[in-house]
Amino acid sequence: MNYLEKKGQRRTHSVFAAVLLVSLYTIYFNQSSRPEIDIQKLISQIIRFFLTVGLLYLVYIGKNWARILSIFLFSLAIILALSVIFSSDFSLLQEVPFYVMIFVYSDAIYHFGFSENFKAFIEFQKRMKK
Secondary structure: OOHHHHHHHHHHHHHHHHHHHHHHHHHHHHHHOOOOOOHHHHHHHHHHHHHHHHHHHHHHOOOHHHHHHHHHHHHHHHHHHHHHHHHOOOOHHHHHHHHHHHHHHHHHHHHHHHOHHHHHHHHHHHHHHO
16 A cells, blocks of 8 residues: 555545544434434434445445445535524524534545545555455
8 A cells, every 4th residue: 555545544534533423423412402312313313323334334445326425415414504504593602513514524525526545545445355
């Protein structure tokens, strides 16, 4: 593994960790805002979390359709976060998680779509698979 591929691997791990942390925070934020735990909502959020893990794994092993789907879903999440920011009357402090979400998902879109490090790492993954 050369330097570019190694850097792509480390950066990919970092992006995955950030996306999963945002996902976990979303689950926590949604449940903590309720007086009691909504089991049905919690189960659907846990299923969403594991689907995210599965999608990121498929991106990691080099599935192009998973990369495209993740870019689309992250773009959709950014649009929804922006709509919440502009349509709500939250204070700036309450909007911070949405800004973090926008930053993390924008970084993931850049990494999966345009990063030379990621492209080199995925090519390495495909070579190792053969």
